[in-house]
Amino acid sequence: MARVSASLDVPSPYVDFTRADWAARRENHPLTLMPDEVARVRGLGDRVDMKEVEEVYLPLSRLLAFYVNATAGLHRVTTDFLGDRPAKVPFVIGIAGSVAVGKSTTARVLRELLRRWPQTPRVDLITTDGFLRPNADLEARGLLQRKGFPESYDRRALLRFVADVKSGMPRVSAPVYSHLTYDIVPGEEIVVDQPDVLIVEGLNVLQPATVRTDPLRTRQVLSDYFDFSVYVDAPVEQLRAWYVERFLRLRETAFADPDSYFHRYAALTDAEARETAAGIWQRINEPNLLRNVLPTRDRATLVLTKGADHAVTNIRLRRL
Template identity: 60%
Template sequence: MPGKQMMDQRVGYGLSPYRTFLRDEWATLRQDTPMTLRPDEIARLQGLNDSLSMNEVEEIYLPLSRLLSLYVGATQKLFRAMSHFLDHGHTNGDGKMPYIIGVAGSVAAGKSTTARVLQALLARWPNTPKVDLVTTDGFLLPNAVLEREGLMEKKGFPESYDLPLLLRFLTDIKAGRRPVRAPLYSHFFYDVMPDQSVEVDRPDILIVEGLNVLQTGRPPRDGTGIPFVSDFFDFSVYIDADDEVLERWYVERFMRLRETAFRDPLSYFHRYSKLTDAEARATALSIWNRINLPNLQENVLPTRQRADLILRKAGDHEVAEVSLRKL
């Protein structure tokens, strides 16, 4: 089982807090969970350069949605019991604490596809009818600020985010405030959109997707405050793949965008549409090696071990192994 041995080595087998499943082993955990997505819905959930088949949903994401439904149900039960305890049995039944799921991983790993699939599946479970999705791209500092601070080449690195704003957003979500708004980001314009936002109104589940959502920092010396975004998560998923595979996926996505979105004169990246194939490929590789790969190696990959579940992808975009943190 070379694949299993590889994952065991990657997560520190022998001392690992994870239990690793090969694809066929994980697929059996679906049991009798019904398929609630139609082929046309799955096609709409797929990312530009990602691969999402009915088989992938059935074997990987249905078991995961079943697991998450169990986690959410247990948390909801605990929340009701705690409310009853704190209110001396006089709860009004209105309180609800959203269950927050973090989805992390490299650029081009398929985080957005995973987040959208989980949102669609979880919204069909009876105890979680309202599932919202927010990406941390909206919490990036505006380009004008990044340019002023000399951070445009560090866009996507931890220092390029408005962390206090993101922490306030998550604090409000966990406090049950309504509605809460998250800034809106446009990949077309490559910037945060001024005066535009996404409304989050007390969902049963909130999925937070982003590069650095599992990032840690140095805790304050006096022990005050909550320094990490992941402190707000009830469950977290990391999308994993080898560096060379991620590089290939990034270049392939860049080349497809060059033939589609980049052709619009209003696109921030319109200039790339005029490049030859060779020039475009060299440009994509340069961006990957100059920005995305260092960010992956320095900031994103080191957070993998903090995830509750790791989806390990093969070169064809399909999940080959799943590592679940032991209770």
Template identity: 50%
Template sequence: MKKQDTLSPYIHFDRKDWAELRSSTPLTIDEDDIKELKGLNDELNIEEIVDIYLPISRLLHLHASATRELYESRNVFLQTNVKKVPYIIGIAGSVAVGKSTMARVLKALISKWPNHPKVDLLTTDGFLYPNEVLKERGLMEKKGFPESYDIAELLHILSDLKSGKGRVEAPVYSHITYNIVPSRTQVINRPDILIVEGINVLQPPKNGGGKEIDQISVSDFFDFSIYVDADEKTIFQWYIERFKLLRGTAFRNPQSYFKKYAHISDEEAFQVAESIWNRINKVNLRENILPTRHRADLILRKGEHHFVESIKMRKI
């Protein structure tokens, strides 16, 4: 049921009420698409698309259209002709919570809006410092923490895009080698919609920084932001399940950073994954990621079966 709490900046929806907001938004993907879109240990079906993602798609379409009208009105006011700039959507949340699946689904749905916008997806993994730099700075055990990212580079790229620059290049990350791919870039060239996905994209600006760039956050460039949420114990279980599945897939690649874990037992895999979670991911979630949850425009709360159970939408 939709709830209006006067002390909360959010409107609360249960799954049933949220699903009704789909209205006449058409279903434009099928079961074959779903197989391509879902993550390794994520769950996704047509019901989730219809009940959760189609209302989100409709909401984003309304917001993007209104923002375009605002840009045009500002051009009239300033007597300028600013070039097209992308509508930027940020997606945040813990490791293993399903952000990547959500980003891919939204990209697929948005690209099939009536005006067929050009949609690009940018993940912040590409802005992690190379392992050589992280080792030099003693940050390998804090990979994924805010300080492990080249935030200045990400801010420059987003600033260029929002300033109307036509073509930018972003670094690329490999989950096989667990490192930045040398001499390889992702080209982003005038998208209508840009989805930026990453665990820490809703981080506030640095505290006490004297430089102008220290007063700017990545989310300052977002037009809309989404936080994918779940209970910590549930996310931990998903992380363990994914780690075990990776032993028979990515870890078997000879180039894999984690190839030494490819043939360990289930018990050993649990112990390794639990150690990594407790040392790194749990700490990062509690100290950096979770505190940014209420900076989002939309919070999607997942249950233990990976499906969204409730939604919070920021009031206007």
């Protein structure tokens, strides 16, 4: 049975589910995602399998289908009330979490599942990596070693992009980021053209507004445009281990490409690679996680908590 979680005497807005409780919410809906499709969208080091897709992500896609229908109905009522012409407004989902937690895999699996629901055949996925400032810009600002921190993004451009898509604007473009060159790709773009659902995945997508000194000015944030949000969670020490494991695998794959920004790491021994990865985690990823990413967890609509084997063990859903 699901239970309402509480802290001290303050009721929690979340309902906690075990994985078995959550899996029952599937309600016998058929799984139409095939094993080869799951393998294609699975990230490096992420061990999501058909069982997890069936027990965790299929029930979540069913819940999201309900949300999409309900939000569309609310939009129709509101436009009728205002006397506006109804426009196609996409349902926007934000997905947040640490480096190495598997949020990219979560985003891709949900995209494939949602495309199979009749009301959401067009689902687009954007990662906030495309809105990182170019390396030359980061270096000029002294931020190259803080890539992934909130200040390393062009936050105005990202906010404008999501606002334009959410308003129903056709053909909205976003920059393209290359994990091979570790930089924005000049002249390349991704075009989003009035999808049914837009998934926005990134470290800091649930960041709250900062306090302004001018009380008469307000600041919008990305999450203002989200209809639903997911935070993929795991213990910090587990995330560190996954990051190091992923670094070792990348040394044998992407880092081996001479064009890779990280090609210099390809020849490291196992011990050297572990030490290098642990140092990067300690200097960059863990401080960013503790300072900027983890504090946004309780702003999510739903929290997926992973165990040591990468499998989701618990689910927390915010009550409306």
